[in-house]
Structure formats: C-alpha cells, structure tokens
Amino acid sequence: MAPVETTLPERHPDAPEPATELPEHYAYCFGCGSSVEHGLHLRATAGEDLTVRSRFTVTTAHQGAPGLAHGGLLACAFDEALGTAVGHLLRQPAVTGKLETDFLRPVPVGTVLFIDARIDGVAGRKVYVSADGRVNSPVGDIAVRARALFVTVELKHFIDNGRPEDLKKVAADPSLLGRTVDLNP
Numbered sequence: 318m319a320p321v322e323t324t325l326p327e328r329h330p331d332a333p334e335p336a337t338e339l340p341e342h343y344a345y346c347f348g349c350g351s352s353v354e355h356g357l358h359l360r361a362t363a364g365e366d367l368t369v370r371s372r373f374t375v376t377t378a379h380q381g382a383p384g385l386a387h388g389g390l391l392a393c394a395f396d397e398a399l400g401t402a403v404g405h406l407l408r409q410p411a412v413t414g415k416l417e418t419d420f421l422r423p424v425p426v427g428t429v430l431f432i433d434a435r436i437d438g439v440a441g442r443k444v445y446v447s448a449d450g451r452v453n454s455p456v457g458d459i460a461v462r463a464r465a466l467f468v469t470v471e472l473k474h475f476i477d478n479g480r481p482e483d484l485k486k487v488a489a490d491p492s493l494l495g496r497t498v499d500l501n502p
C-alpha cells in the first residue's frame with residue numbers, strides 16, 4: 318500500500334503488446350545482461366494491463382547458504398523485475414528509491430523463480446510497484462514478495478552520474494542498450 322494517494326497510470330501507447338518477450342536493457346546489467354557471466358540473466362514478458370512476468374534460474378553462483386539462493390540476490394531480481402515493469406509499461410527512465418522484500422520460503426539452487434510485477438500507482442515522479450515470486454511455477458505459494466518506489470528521472474541522471482568509461486563504451490556501441498525509452502524524445 319502506497320503511503321500517499323496515487324492514481325493508476327495509463328499503459329504507454331508504445332508499450333510492448335502483452336506476451337512480448339522483452340529485451341535486456343543493458344548488456345552489462347547484473348540483473349538482465351547477457352554479458353555478465355554469473356548475473357541473473359532475468360528474462361521478462363509483457364503482461365496484460367500494468368503487469369510484467371519475469372523469470373530467472375537460481376544457479377550455484379547465486380548461493381547464500383549451501384544450495385539456497387542469497388536473499389540479496391533475490392532482492393536484486395525483484396529490483397530488476399520491478400524496474401522492467403516501470404521502464405517498459407510507462408516508457409520513462411526511473412531508478413529505485415526504496416525496495417522492501419519479504420522472504421517467505423527458501424529458494425533452492427536449480428529452481429526457476431517466476432516474478433509477477435505490477436504498477437500499483439503513481440504520484441508525481443513516484444511510481445509504486447509490487448511483485449510476487451514463486452518457485453518453479455507462476456502459480457502456487459509465494460516464496461518472496463516485494464514492494465518498491467521508483468522515481469522517474471531525466472536521462473541526464475545517467476549521463477551525469479555514470480562512470481565516464483562505461484558511458485563511452487555505450488556511446489561507441491549503442492547496441493549495448495535496449496531501446497526502451499526514446500533517447501531523443
């Protein structure tokens with residue numbers, strides 16, 4: 318539940334159609350990037366209305382306790398899944414301001430975590446989102462639940478704050494970035 322009054326936003330007219338597989342947003346993103354060897358490699362599909370379904374396989378590189386996913390990595394997966402929902406459905410750059418997780422059941426190595434994310438409401442630049450994660454199936458008991466606040470930003474946020482050598486790499490090879498927002502709106 319958002320701590321302030323919110324309104325339900327419109328799904329952006331250029332948002333991907335439901336059932337569209339969404340591209341990684343940055344090749345070196347720990348959450349979704351294909352160039353990060355032990356990253357989460359999260360994959361997402363646009364859902365109906367203000368929803369996105371993501372999934373990732375928990376590997377031995379993601380352990381906290383023997384054979385079990387690290388809670389911080391699970392939080393990372395939710396951050397990515399929630400940010401993907403905001404980025405694709407609203408088509409606005411946004412960053413995580415706050416992320417809260419409830420770890421309800423252990424998530425073993427080798428399982429696929431299905432994460433159903435939704436946009437709950439907006440208030441000015443604040444976008445409230447939440448998600449449920451289930452083990453090996455998109456239905457059944459919830460293993461992890463998360464709520465987050467994303468704050469919309471101008472592209473300038475990334476240009477002003479990113480490490481210059483990484484920004485240069487992207488400028489030299491724009492294919493490293495998925496085009497979810499218009500760079501020249």
Ligand SMILES: CCCCCCCCCC(=O)SCCNC(=O)CCNC(=O)[C@H](O)C(C)(C)COP(=O)(O)OP(=O)(O)OC[C@H]1O[C@@H](n2cnc3c(N)ncnc32)[C@H](O)[C@@H]1OP(=O)(O)O
Pocket residue numbers: 342348396397398399400401404405411412413414415441442443466468470497
């Ligand atoms: C398709 C694309 C897929 C992308 C997936 C990516 C997933 C991963 C996303 C990330 O992990 S992003 C990286 C982690 N986050 C950051 O690095 C953000 C660091 N924080 C900041 O840069 C600034 O604090 C921030 C841009 C969030 C806000 O600073 P601003 O100066 O622009 O705005 P301001 O501080 O005025 O806050 C705007 C509103 O948000 C509210 N707010 C900001 N942070 C908050 C917070 N933590 N808790 C509660 N409210 C917060 C703030 O109170 C205010 O509310 P009001 O409009 O009602 O006044």
